[in-house]
Amino acid sequence: MDSPALSPQGAPTRSRRWRRLRRAAVLPVAALALSGCTVPSFGAHPADTTTGQSSYHLWQGFSIGAAIVGTLVVLLLAWAILRYRRRSADAIPAQVQYHIPLEITYTVIPILIVIGLFAATLVVENKVVANPKTDVTINVNAFQWGWKFSYPGSSAVVVGQTTQDPTMVMPVGTDVHINLTSTDVVHGFYVRAFNFSRYALPGVVNQFTLHAVNTGTFFGQCTQLCGLYHSLMFFNVKVVTMSQYRTWLNSFSGSSAATAASAANTAQSQQTSSITPSKPTASHGAN
Amino acid sequence: MKVEAKILLILGLFFGIVAAVYWRWSVENAGGVMLVAAMLLGFLPGSYYWWWSRRMRTRPEDDPTATPAQSAGVVGAFPGTSIWPFTMGMGAFFVVLALVFGIWLLVPGIALVTWALLGGIAEGRRGGRV
Amino acid sequence: MTDVLEHPVAVGDHGHHEDHGPRGVLKWLTTTDHKVIGLSYTVTAVIMLVIGGLFAEIIRAQLASPNGTLVSLAQYNELFTMHGSVMIYLFAGPFAFGALANIVVPIQIGAPDMAFPRLNALSYWLYLTGSITMLSGFFTAGGAANFGWVGYAPLSNSINTPGAGADLWIGGLLLTGFSAIFTGVNLVATIFYLRAPGMTMFRMPIFTWNLLVTALLILLAFPVLTAGLVMLYADRHFGTHIFSVAGGGVPVLWQHIFWFWGHPEVYILALPFFGMVTEIIAVFSRKPVFGYKGMVFATLTIAALSLGVWAHHMFTTGVVLLPFFSIMSLLIAVPTGIKIFNWIGTMWRGEIWFSTAMLMAIGFLVTFLIGGLTGIYLASPPLDFFTHDTYFVVAHFHSVVMALVLAGMAGLYYWGPKITGYLLNETIGKIQFWFLFVGTQVFTFPIYLLGLRGMPRRMAVYPHDPQWKFLNDVATVGAILIGVSTILFVVNIIVSWKKYPAGDNPWDGHTLEWFTTSPPPHHNFYRLPPIRSERPTWDYNHPEHTALGHGEHAKDEAR
Numbered sequence: 001m002d003s004p005a006l007s008p009q010g011a012p013t014r015s016r017r018w019r020r021l022r023r024a025a026v027l028p029v030a031a032l033a034l035s036g037c038t039v040p041s042f043g044a045h046p047a048d049t050t051t052g053q054s055s056y057h058l059w060q061g062f063s064i065g066a067a068i069v070g071t072l073v074v075l076l077l078a079w080a081i082l083r084y085r086r087r088s089a090d091a092i093p094a095q096v097q098y099h100i101p102l103e104i105t106y107t108v109i110p111i112l113i114v115i116g117l118f119a120a121t122l123v124v125e126n127k128v129v130a131n132p133k134t135d136v137t138i139n140v141n142a143f144q145w146g147w148k149f150s151y152p153g154s155s156a157v158v159v160g161q162t163t164q165d166p167t168m169v170m171p172v173g174t175d176v177h178i179n180l181t182s183t184d185v186v187h188g189f190y191v192r193a194f195n196f197s198r199y200a201l202p203g204v205v206n207q208f209t210l211h212a213v214n215t216g217t218f219f220g221q222c223t224q225l226c227g228l229y230h231s232l233m234f235f236n237v238k239v240v241t242m243s244q245y246r247t248w249l250n251s252f253s254g255s256s257a258a259t260a261a262s263a264a265n266t267a268q269s270q271q272t273s274s275i276t277p278s279k280p281t282a283s284h285g286a287n
Numbered sequence: 288m289k290v291e292a293k294i295l296l297i298l299g300l301f302f303g304i305v306a307a308v309y310w311r312w313s314v315e316n317a318g319g320v321m322l323v324a325a326m327l328l329g330f331l332p333g334s335y336y337w338w339w340s341r342r343m344r345t346r347p348e349d350d351p352t353a354t355p356a357q358s359a360g361v362v363g364a365f366p367g368t369s370i371w372p373f374t375m376g377m378g379a380f381f382v383v384l385a386l387v388f389g390i391w392l393l394v395p396g397i398a399l400v401t402w403a404l405l406g407g408i409a410e411g412r413r414g415g416r417v
Numbered sequence: 418m419t420d421v422l423e424h425p426v427a428v429g430d431h432g433h434h435e436d437h438g439p440r441g442v443l444k445w446l447t448t449t450d451h452k453v454i455g456l457s458y459t460v461t462a463v464i465m466l467v468i469g470g471l472f473a474e475i476i477r478a479q480l481a482s483p484n485g486t487l488v489s490l491a492q493y494n495e496l497f498t499m500h501g502s503v504m505i506y507l508f509a510g511p512f513a514f515g516a517l518a519n520i521v522v523p524i525q526i527g528a529p530d531m532a533f534p535r536l537n538a539l540s541y542w543l544y545l546t547g548s549i550t551m552l553s554g555f556f557t558a559g560g561a562a563n564f565g566w567v568g569y570a571p572l573s574n575s576i577n578t579p580g581a582g583a584d585l586w587i588g589g590l591l592l593t594g595f596s597a598i599f600t601g602v603n604l605v606a607t608i609f610y611l612r613a614p615g616m617t618m619f620r621m622p623i624f625t626w627n628l629l630v631t632a633l634l635i636l637l638a639f640p641v642l643t644a645g646l647v648m649l650y651a652d653r654h655f656g657t658h659i660f661s662v663a664g665g666g667v668p669v670l671w672q673h674i675f676w677f678w679g680h681p682e683v684y685i686l687a688l689p690f691f692g693m694v695t696e697i698i699a700v701f702s703r704k705p706v707f708g709y710k711g712m713v714f715a716t717l718t719i720a721a722l723s724l725g726v727w728a729h730h731m732f733t734t735g736v737v738l739l740p741f742f743s744i745m746s747l748l749i750a751v752p753t754g755i756k757i758f759n760w761i762g763t764m765w766r767g768e769i770w771f772s773t774a775m776l777m778a779i780g781f782l783v784t785f786l787i788g789g790l791t792g793i794y795l796a797s798p799p800l801d802f803f804t805h806d807t808y809f810v811v812a813h814f815h816s817v818v819m820a821l822v823l824a825g826m827a828g829l830y831y832w833g834p835k836i837t838g839y840l841l842n843e844t845i846g847k848i849q850f851w852f853l854f855v856g857t858q859v860f861t862f863p864i865y866l867l868g869l870r871g872m873p874r875r876m877a878v879y880p881h882d883p884q885w886k887f888l889n890d891v892a893t894v895g896a897i898l899i900g901v902s903t904i905l906f907v908v909n910i911i912v913s914w915k916k917y918p919a920g921d922n923p924w925d926g927h928t929l930e931w932f933t934t935s936p937p938p939h940h941n942f943y944r945l946p947p948i949r950s951e952r953p954t955w956d957y958n959h960p961e962h963t964a965l966g967h968g969e970h971a972k973d974e975a976r
Contacts, residue, residue, distance in 0.1 A: 095704060129798075234881060372537075
């Protein structure tokens with residue numbers, strides 16, 4: 001931290017150096033604390049689902065860590081660049097090559113940070129990939145180039161292609177179980193307001209749960225390249241209240257809400273454990 | 288030679304551990320197979336080098352006090368120019384084009400590769416043009 | 418320091434080092450000299466960089482409007498597929514382990530040539546024909562490959578992508594894949610068997626160390642890709658169903674195979690450039706590499722971990738083991754962090770000469786820091802779920818690869834004089850640096866934001882989100898600045914053509930290549946210095962300034 005020119009007067013005292021270091025480390029944290037309780041969004045958006053919100057908070061945590069580490073490295077680099085510009089073409093500095101305690105420090109601290117990040121990741125990940133029991137199930141089928149949303153136990157089916165974006169209707173405030181499949185190539189089911197995406201894989205039933213906290217219409221689209229009209233494979237997600245959802249479902253003739261719910265329960269029987277990622281239920285899965 | 292052997296053996300050991308953990312934990316086999324293959328790629332040459340390193344004298348390049356004079360003599364044969372790599376490259380080019388444009392391209396492709404192979408071997412026996 | 422002796426020369430070359438081979442085109446066709454092959458690689462790879470860059474500029478122009486009509490949807494798919502393929506397969510890799518490695522590694526370890534000179538030449542011819550094969554897809558009826566540079570099955574099968582373009586893509590990859598494998602074999606054999614006396618493993622320059630590790634990674638990863646390509650070709654033409662559900666196959670298997678190659682490939686690309694930067698920072702700070710041994714172990718750790726992280730590209734498939742791949746990916750941050758701190762440690766208390774090469778290396782450090790930090794987010798599955806396949810990922814890996822381009826430019830400015838004998842113009846070089854560095858940040862920053870706002874990658878149009886036009890336009894400005902920097906590089910080569918003689922050691926270099934002449938003679942060395950550390954040339958030129966171990970500096974001061 002100190003210039004070599006100072007060293008004849010005796011090396012800068014350890015305590016002074018530490019104080020300066022500590023001040024540098026505390027600054028960004030203090031700046032964050034001063035900005036009030038609202039942690040900045042770092043470019044992401046607070047989501048409209050519970051799991052999306054957890055991911056958003058994880059994002060904020062990672063961003064604070066990245067900001068601190070990034071600032072520290074940039075400051076060190078800037079100091080080196082500004083301070084150690086060569087004075088003459090033939091000046092030769094001390095040929096220091098090793099400083100074992102320093103090297104151990106910057107090995108151990110990143111390991112600790114990584115363990116912390118991994119722990120936080122695990123907590124959120126278990127929430128995001130959990131598949132709790134629920135009454136509402138929607139089968140989503142992706143194809144070139146559109147989406148089909150069908151509701152087990154009901155004759156409700158929504159299909160839309162590139163010319164007309166289909167709308168998936170789902171209730172707010174409850175877990176909605178999604179069975180995602182693909183008929184041809186790999187597609188990506190992505191709703192940006194939910195901070196979530198999942199591949200639609202041919203031959204695999206991908207299961208996940210969405211729990212919307214706000215009503216409204218949200219925009220979704222295919223994120224995995226799937227051929228010529230990939231750029232136009234849009235859909236909407238309309239989150240409505242439970243009663244509106246039941247009414248909408250009943251508007252398709254044939255089935256009552258009660259049978260819809262019981263059928264949805266049977267569909268749940270293939271549910272997978274909540275810790276491991278949802279595994280393919282089809283016979284030709286990843287094996 | 289010992290350092291070279293150790294690097295490969297340690298890499299092999301690491302991939303072996305990763306392969307075991309992965310195979311035990313995951314639900315698919317492709318990754319496990321590939322990791323076992325990676326482990327073997329560490330162990331096979333690594334154990335050969337290790338075996339060999341215990342049966343040879345320290346080479347000048349492994350001796351920290353060696354002087355340039357110590358490796359005086361012939362290092363190896365380094366052909367200065369050769370047309371055969373180009374010939375073989377063109378042969379391989381035709382073989383790959385045969386995958387796309389028709390099986391008949393295999394005829395010039397394999398012919399060129401064979402010619403280059405024979406030519407290259409003959410050149411190696413003569414010592415090559417330096 | 419008197420025992421500088423004649424270095425042994427190869428058989429058949431006693432007493433004279435002049436190259437008596439043919440000249441002109443015939444020399445190019447028949448050479449087995451690693452320097453000429455390396456130069457061929459360099460020129461070809463830079464041409465590929467320009468071609469890939471042109472594709473990128475067309476892509477940016479298309480995105481200048483939410484309903485862009487510059488190219489059709491089909492053409493757009495071809496453009497980004499070939500942009501990615503050219504940059505990854507035909508530029509970055511061959512430039513890293515074919516071009517500069519070929520030129521520098523044998524000289525750095527005091528070898529007369531690569532271990533297998535004719536195999537080396539064959540590698541180049543396979544690379545060149547592979548590149549021609551892949552690019553010739555544009556001249557076929559169906560156009561070039563259009564399934565993205567990752568070629569995900571089943572989109573890449575014969576039903577979804579009929580036509581010769583896709584087969585040419587596979588064929589080109591087979592050729593360049595074998596080229597890479599042969600180069601890997603060659604590098605390992607050269608480094609294990611052709612080191613100069615006294616050049617123990619732990620006295621090899623970091624660049625050579627990194628190339629050794631890269632070569633091992635090539636041998637571990639590329640055969641997997643080749644096998645996958647053969648399977649893909651069989652699926653397309655021989656009626657197998659390895660990747661198609663209809664016949665009982667598994668589409669995800671392609672992703673496993675591809676990324677088992679694909680992630681080590683990231684480090685196959687990156688490690689050589691890390692090595693270049695390490696050398697350059699040390700030389701221009703006039704200090705030894707700080708934490709040399711730590712640097713070597715960090716490189717080996719990165720390589721080892723990189724084989725266990727492939728499925729972090731597949732988090733959103735829902736069929737992979739999330740925690741395993743998450744922790745393995747996060748752990749890579751540790752050795753990478755060690756490297757960054759070691760680079761800063763090398764500069765610390767140095768005497769830094771801000772030449773163009775050094776500026777490029779510092780530009781690499783900053784850009785790579787950004788790319789590295791954003792990579793940590795992507796190692797966390799919940800965060801990957803909402804950034805996967807968006808422009809956030811695109812921005813992340815463009816930060817990384819543009820950092821590598823900066824490092825590659827640093828390498829060209831640093832080693833170019835050694836191979837040509839002439840320096841490049843420093844003023845134009847510095848202007849080029851600022852265009853490249855600023856352009857990179859102006860290009861990547863808006864696309865990070867676009868990704869977070871939900872813009873997916875590989876979209877030719879974004880009719881629902883016209884508000885994204887502004888950020889896209891900013892990114893386009895960045896892309897144009899990068900394009901200008903490339904033009905400046907070509908201008909610099911023309912302007913400084915044979916103008917500024919370099920001398921043998923223009924930078925007061927550390928390693929053996931600065932001990933021989935510029936350009937080096939046919940078999941590289943007339944004489945060799947004694948090798949007592951990883952900096953033989955420095956030790957020879959500054960015998961009183963050898964590197965200090967831990968604590969020695971403090972003892973000196975106390976005295």
